[in-house]
Amino acid sequence: MAKKFFVYGTLLEGFINYEKYLKGKIITREYAKTKGELYHLVDCGYPAMVDGCDYVYGELIDFEDYTNTVREIDEMEHYFGENNANNEYNRLEIEVELLEGKGCETAYAYIYNLKSAEELRSKDIYIKDGDWKKFCNKHNAKHKNLAG
Incomplete structure (x- = not known):
């Protein structure tokens, strides 16, 4: 069972949910990447x-x-348990690649509970480079005030 988490949105350092849930609780932090597609949920203001x-x-x-x-x-991410249809995000174990050639690890990540790929792709913003922090900075979003 993984004990580390891969975060890519409002739980990143400097964002509102980092301040609320993680500040002062982090033992280690390393920059990493994983396979996937990233979207900015326009109606919600988070990825x-x-x-x-x-x-x-x-x-x-x-x-x-x-x-x-x-x-x-889990509560913040609207995760109610494994295979729960009401989950906004599912907490899954994934393979994460540490940057700077430091190897790979298994970690938990919150993966969006996709109901319809067409709906996501038609109304939300696809972030091709996979970096939500950069997306927020580029679009002058006040990411410290983003909810979600």
Whole structure:
């Protein structure tokens, strides 16, 4: 069972949910990437990672008080349990590649519970380079105020 998490959105350092859920709780942080496609959910103001062949960039983190932190993050991510149809995101184990050639690790990540690929692709913004932080900076988003 993985103990580390791959984060790519509002749980990244400097974003609102990092401040609320992770600040002061991180043991280690490393820059990493994983296979997938990344979208900015226009109606929500936060990202969604789905299966794909591109790379999604983020941080591989390990935190203190694993049980309580995961419970809080699960609630924030609207994760109600394995295979629950009401999940907004599913918490899955994925393979993560550390940047700078440091190897690979298994980690948990919140993968968007995709109901319809066509709906996602028609109304939300595909982030080709897989970097939501860069997307926010480029679009002058006030990412510290983003909810979600």
